[in-house]
Amino acid sequence: MTPGEHAPDPREARSPAEFLGRLQALKDWSGLTYRELSARAEASGDVLPRSTVANMLSRPTLPREELLAAFARACGLAPGEAEDWRTVRNQLAARGVYEAGPAATGPAAAEDPGAPPTWPVAPEAARPGEPRPGPRSRIRRGLVAAVALAGLALAGVSVVAFLKDGHAGHPPRTPTAPAAGDVRIRVTGTDFCLGERRGTRTGQIHQLPCAAAGVPGYSLAELGGGRWRIVSHHPDFGPGCSGIPSGGRIPGAAYEDSECGDPTRVESFTLEAYGTPVEGYRIVPVDSATPGSCVTVVGDHSAAWSRLAQAPCAPDAAGQLFDFDRD
Template sequence: MTPGRHTPDPREARTPAEFLARLQALKDWSGLTYRELSARAEARGDVLPRSTVANMLARATLPREELLTAFVRACGATPAELEDWRTVRAELAGRGAYGAAEAEADASTATDAATDTDTDAGAPADPGAAGQVAPDTPGTVGPPPTWPGPDTAAASQGGASGIPSGTRPGTPSRIRRALVATVALTGLVLAGVSVVAFLRDGGTGPAGQHPRAGQPPRTPAAVAPAVGDVRIRLAGTDFCLAERRGTRTGQVHQVPCAASDFPLYSLATVGSGRWRIVSDHPDFGPGCSGIPSGGRIPDSAYEDSECGDPSRVEAFTLEPYGTPEGPVRGYRIVPVGSATPGTCVTVVGDRQAAWARLAQAPCTPDAAGQLFSFDRRD
């Protein structure tokens, strides 16, 4: 904890979000890591898993009272200060703020699900956050027009039978048979054209399938960042971000996407246009990707570690990169507030090889090794 500074006052909180912000400030004031908080709580007889604390601070809902008590005590608050935290929590919950926050979280989850559907089709998930401009939305959309077919035209001219007066009963049937034959013939012609085109192209199918001789397989388009679980892929490649198993450094590398399930990543917003890249490590629990030492070292490693370390850069902007004439090629991960300005998270070393590491490096005009896609993770 910082000498000469008082603990954050929860009585200034008016919403669950403000209450959680003060809990984060309390952790920062304590100067303790998640591991240290867990150990201090255990020494007092409380249960406070590291992953539980990280999840609590990442949510927008009020924590349970027993979790709040264990956390505030571990941070070093006095009994009187603990009572203030409990009182404010009870007041917010009593005003329905707890339920409102849960409803807001549910709405956010529903929005993310809708975004996933859109981005699977290649549309940007969050145009505002990614610097895109959303298309205009039509004011009123009516049902599609209904065009009269042979049967409806007959019904409009005839009686209950649907056959117009003066028409022989067999005429509509012959018309329908002629239409069916025409449609079938058209289908055969189109199928033949498709087969010819397929053979002419050497069997080239959808992206990534049966490429022409001498051409690399097509890669998926870059997916815009959106809150939720993601697989972070180097745009235009089959490399994804991961750590090396059996190490404790947290260094992030590029590896084949099929082997990139360690750790798991997700995106969270930390302000207007700013993002936090959250890592879920099976051994060390939740953490954050970041740049150590405030980015003062030009080639500082891009690594995963515990969230909340004030000496690390843990907030990023995810900036789209492309040209007005073409689609977005990918998104740069730019450290916010780095002591070395003008830098991007970059693959350094052999960019064609697995296990090339990532580090902070100057952003380049061609963005080589600096473009990422935030593919949705099921």
């Protein structure tokens, strides 16, 4: 749990699937492993087996009230916060869908429905007393518009070049193909590598500067049939495996490092070449319950510490291409 960071709010859930997503976020917020949650529950007099928690987060149904209460307490919620989770759970169970909040307000919502309609004025219409624009005025406007469009086109080319090369002044790198052994996993076209934030136990994988001290390394292990396991070497917690929790059932589920061999996680991937010539490699979860998903940098692709998650594979592959530097 990060100091100053508030626990996820269950009242944002509008369906059982969203509620399960918030539960997974609550586990991530706690920073505790399944074993640690089970131990904390036992110390408080609750029974919360590790396998029960894993099944709760992977099933598409709402958890039992007593299981939810024990889980909330183990995550570190205060009694009032735990009660909010129970209330939302019961509302969802009773109605199927948690009612949406009040309608959004804004200028459009504040319009008087009885007011007469207003109509746009034609661009060439002149106000009374003003001369109509002459031919030279129209030509001048056309030239200004043409220059502006040319400037936008040049700016667009510059932006594309910037994104493709990672940043100005850096030539594009030739992506390194996956091979068994130790690697640093780089976000293609950038100076970011994958790793965890030191001092936390969430296992959440972020992109961070490759030159940063203590960047955890990874190893690729072939599983056969084109499948790979991505093994993490964390300087604090030792070896683990990268994966998607809850079998990939939750859209937007975190891409995270955790203990290897958890049956509820997706821990095998295909590393698929993208583009001709190859621009990079997609990390695709095998047998994810959300088909068509890729490991993706979500949020600001240009910012350090943007997190990675399961997301739909996109045609432009933005934030979904990686290469595997061998040290």
